Every structure is written in C-alpha cells, then in structure tokens.
Amino acid sequence: MASAFSSSGNDKLFGHGPSPLIRCVLLVLLSIVIITVDHREGHLDRVRQSLALLTYPIQLIVDLPSSAIDRASESLSRRGELLEENRRLRAERLELSGQVQRLESLEQENERLRELLQSGERVGERLLAAELLQVSLDPFRHRVVVDKGSRHGVYQGQPLLDADGVMGQITHLGPFGAEAILITDPSHAIPVEVNRNGLRTIAVGTGNLTRLELPYLPNNADIQEGDLLVTSGLGMRFPRGYPVGTVQSVERRPGETFAAIHAEPAAALNRSREVLLVWREDGLPFDRDPLADPDSNGGRDQDQNDGSGSMDEGESQ
C-alpha cells in the first residue's frame, strides 16, 4: 500500500486526487472490522502483543524520569534516615511474622474443619512482586501498566494486589509488560462479600479513584458503615478473601428498590508503585472457582455463575 502511494506521491500537484479517498475508505472499513473483532471476540491479542513490542519502549521512556528520581533519592538519602527506616521495617516485620504464626494455625484449623464438612480444599497462592510504570493512559479510564508480562508467566485476567488490598486485573498482555484495569474503572465490577456476615454483592467502579459503588443491595440489606468488603471468589477470577474496601456511606432510600452504598477501596490505587501478581500455588490461573471440586459439578461451571461471573467478565471491552 505504501508503494502504491509513493508512486502517485511523485505527482505533487495532484497528490490529493481520488487515491487518498479510496485508501481512507479501505482503512476505515478495516478499522471497523478490527474494532468489531476486538470488541466482540478479543481474537486480536496476538496483534496487540506484537504491537506492544513497539509501544512498551515508549512507556519505559516515559517512566524513566520518575524511576530515576526514585533511585536518586534512594542513593542520596542520609544515613540516619536509612537507619530510621530500617528500624521501622524491622519492627513491622516482627509484628507481621507474629500475625503469620497465628494465621498458620488458623489455616490448619480451617483445613480440618473443611475436611469435616467435606468441602473442597482451598488452593494456596503464589505471589510475584511487580512495579507500576508511571504513565497515564487515559484520564477517563483507570488503567495502569505493570513491568511484568507474558515472559514472567503473567496471564490475562490475573488479579493485581497491593499491600492493602485488591487493585484490579490484567487486561492486555505484552511480552515484557502488561496493562491492568483498576477496580475503580467505571467498566469494572468485582464480586465481593461483607466480611462480617458473608452477604454477597458486586462492587462497581465509579471513575473516582477513592470510591466504589454497591448498586445491587436492597434497602433492608444487613450492611453498615465501616463493614469490610472482601473478594468472594465467585467471579472465578479473584482469589477469595482479599480486602477490597470499606463501606463508607449507606443511604437507604424508601422510594427506591436499591440502597445507595459507597465504599472506599482498601488498596492505595493512586499511590502504590509496588504491586503483587497472584497465581494459584500450582501456577495455574484462577479461571475456575478454587473452592469447587471439578469432579462433582461435571465441568458445568458455566451454569453455576450467579450473574456475578458475567458481570466480572464485563471489563474486557
């Protein structure tokens, strides 16, 4: 196509004849086909991945100043500050390992109780630390770029955590980097449950980094301010039991079917640079309910989606 144009391009006076129009029409049709295929099927991941090889360096270059400043401030900070930080981290570690001791015995106990109830085993999880690149993709959508890609075993739909809670999931994969959608993006929904009583619902993004919406709870639902929301694992994408947010306001509206409930994300969505990627312990993706026994439901996973599964899929547009 390029050669066809350069031959007509020598003709500078008439360079804007019918040829650009025809080319434009062809390209527009091609674009519409690509848009449709990408929107409906998502078969173009390969094209996207190979193009990502070209665009990932641009993202790295844009990230360079802020990562250089981070590194410089690390090497320039005073000895006293470093000692202070070291002391603080040591204390934190002691505290955390104390909590983990109790957690291990609780996990054992949970396992035994599950055996008594004859329900499936909980699958363990494996974590990989990654860094977010300091790039802003679109002010109206909440997307971030992670510096780990398919080379590191990252897969599409993989959950992304930070130190405090769930951040989002991977949407587009490149060989060296990947793009993730945050839970506050308006097109994202995550199945959650109230930690206090197990009430299940869906938390939808609002487009505001500090706000989630719970639009599907009736006025008489047992939920109150300060309730912790954790992932319910029902979307078969996020592992169960990770904190998502805290309920901030519950407004029961007598005239409406549903209450207006808002929550604040637990993860520091606009501040974290260090994030965690989660796998099952055996390295497989979470595309199946980790609690379900694959033999007992005869592989008919699709039917037991209670609507939250399909909501969760809704992000990939």
Add this chain to the structure above:
Amino acid sequence: MRDQPAQARWVIWLSLLVALALTIWPLPDTVAPFRPEWSALVLIYWIMALPHRVNVGTAWITGLLLDVLTGSLLGQHALALAIMSLVVAGSHLRIRVFPVWQQAMTVMALLGLYELMLILVDGVTGNLYDLEWRWAPVLAGMLLWPWIMFLLRALRRQFGVS
C-alpha cells in the same frame, strides 16, 4: 537531493514518537483532562505541509500504535485519525495559506471531528463515560496549535524535510 527524504522521514517519525510519548506522560489530575491530542496535532501539521510524504496510511498506523499504547479498543484511534487526515489532505492547500488564528480555528474543527469519532466508537461499544470533559482536549489543542506549528516548521526548515 537524494538523501534528503531519508532525513525527512527520520524527523517525521521522531516527532510522531515524541507525540506518542507525550500522550502518556503523567500529568497532575487537575490538568490531565486538558491533555491535547498530540498525535493528531503533529499529524495535522505534517499532512498540511507534506501531503505527499505523510498521508492517511501514516495516520492510520499512528492511530493503531496509539490504541495499543493507551489500551483502547484496537482500531478506534486509527479510525478517527484516518478520517481526520482525509479532511486535512483534501484541504491542505487552503489551510496552508490561512493566518495563524484562522488555522487554529480549523484545527479546532478537525480535533472536534476526531473527538467525535472517538465518542462515536465509545458510544457504539458502550464505553461512554465522562462526556462532559471531552471538549477539553479540543480547546487545549487549538490554543497550542500556533506553538506546535512554529516548532515543527522550524524543525522542517532546519532539517530540510521535503
């Protein structure tokens, strides 16, 4: 004379690369909605100045890269840039002789068309949010046009791009 086109392409591709980088440059939240559409502005200039060198195909490829870079629907920016470029290519002789302020108004109309195509695709695929801020990049692009044009024209003359 023969080796100038090679030089020329180098400058054009570099300016487009810089435009792509500026598109994802981190900005404070208050300024971010006003981020101009850098790639569209740079493409408008090159198509206006060198329509035989930069054309609808260049715009389409840039748009495809923009799609992958920002993670939007594949083909969305490509479609919008191709249509906008067709209009520029069709009227480049007129736009070239406009005074700067009139050029800026034309650029605003072109950016408006570009934004409209993006909104159209967003609407059809059900991704339309924050509609009330979509005018901001158009306005920012119009205000920045004179500076971008002077800068790129200086570059073009400096390197003898033709």
